[in-house]
Amino acid sequence: MKSIDLMYQTMLAELGQRSLDAAWTADFPPEGRFTPANVKGRKYWYFDIPDGHGGTTRRYVGPADDPAIAQRVADHKRDKDDIRARRRMVNSLTREGGMIAPDAMSGDIVEALATAGLFRLRGVLIGTVAFQCYSGLLGVRLPMAAILTGDADIAQDYAISREVEDSLPPIVDLLQGVDPSFRPVPHRSGAAASSAFQNADGYRVEFLTSNRGSDDDIDQPAKMPALGGASADPLRFLDFLIREPVRTMLLHRSGVPVVVPDPSRYAIHKLIVASRRHTDGQGPAKREKDVRQAALLFEALQQTRRTSDLAFAYNEAWERGPAWREGIRAGAGMMSPEDIGWFSAALVEGAKRNREEIELPFGD
Incomplete structure (x- = not known):
């Protein structure tokens, strides 16, 4: 499994921060535009938003001589420029960075x-x-x-x-x-x-x-x-x-x-879900995808030295009772020998780092 260059991982972190900083655009979304209008000899700002049917919806903003309004207009242009920059970052991350x-x-x-x-x-x-x-x-x-x-x-x-x-x-x-x-x-x-x-x-x-x-x-x-x-x-x-979910970015449009x-929980959960899929309809295909996704994450967690998190998540699930252990065992039994090797190695390494005991689902 190939790693993504550190430059692109850093770019993703920057994209995430800039996207969160742009949350205020809910009131004045980037697809709209500020439009000046003269009403009875005085200039006002309005905001035009596409209505999805070829027209626009106009929203009153305020007088053009209001400093706060002027700042909003200036910020909107800056944020539009930032959106373009973020779109370029997303394109770079997906086309060049391998995300x-x-x-x-x-x-x-x-x-x-x-x-x-x-x-x-x-x-x-x-x-x-x-x-x-x-x-x-x-x-x-x-x-x-x-x-x-x-x-x-x-x-x-x-x-x-x-x-x-x-x-x-x-x-x-x-x-x-x-x-x-x-x-x-x-x-x-x-x-x-x-x-x-x-x-x-x-x-x-x-x-x-x-x-x-x-x-x-x-x-x-x-x-x-x-x-x-x-x-x-x-x-x-x-x-x-x-x-305990985690924040990240979906690389769509400007992010x-x-x-x-948490990826460790996702991987363990996929083993359990795979074991409970029906054997008719789309069940077998979905089960195969569940197992494949879990195996890829076990390999990735081993490669990126996140085995401690995996061992913690695994032990939590394992200790929840017989139904959980049965699901993990059954799901693990659907993996290939190579994938079982990744899973086993990751669990053993994580348990050592956590200084705790671990019971493997397929024996020692």
Whole structure:
């Protein structure tokens, strides 16, 4: 597995900081422009925003002789220039640096949700779109075959959704702003609430949350007050995945700041999920991708000397009980001998660094 040049890893860190610094553009987004207008002999500033139908929506800003308004106008030009610079950085990171850009649909969806406040409300991007971010986060080149996707998965802890006392705008409106063909998918339980949305091309956006009770609740959607009218499907083992997530960048357009699972937790979780895939339909293909992604991360964590984190995550999962150990063993048993070697070596090395005992899922 090839490492990404330190220059590009440094560039990614700078891109992340500059993107966070530009968060104020929610009021005056970069696609709009300030426009002066004379009203009864006095000059005012307005802000024109494309309405998506070939026209514009005009927003009043204030009098042109207001120093604060003048500063906003100057800052907007500066931020537009910065956006162009950030786009050049994203292009450099993906075309020259070996990092991964998402497909256009995934990128547009995540960007729309991020701009609306998803990650401010402590949502976590999971699944393959999150996996695409690990190339830059870990500083390694990941093969494209392991990152192709036709969906986006979003998770939020149930308690957080109820406690933040804030919400995204209506999810269906956000998604239809990306593609008007997005529609709610009827829930398999027959409940009125939807936890998934799909467009005419079959691209699916799904919301998940941690399971709060027995497996009897798994088939019932959970009401999520912070998700703009969307519900979420409870999922076993999800609380482990989204605990202590990390911030990074999705390399789309000028860069989208996102929150993703810790890569060590993602890898362990993928083994467990693989062991529980159905053997019909798309189950086998998804299981193969789960195992492949986990194996690539084990190799990357070993190569980048992050085995201590992996050993901590593994031991936490292992100690959660028989169902967890069974899932890890079954998932590990699906890996190739070479991948098992990476996993074993990483766990042993991490345990030594942590000065703790570790029980390997496939023996010594």
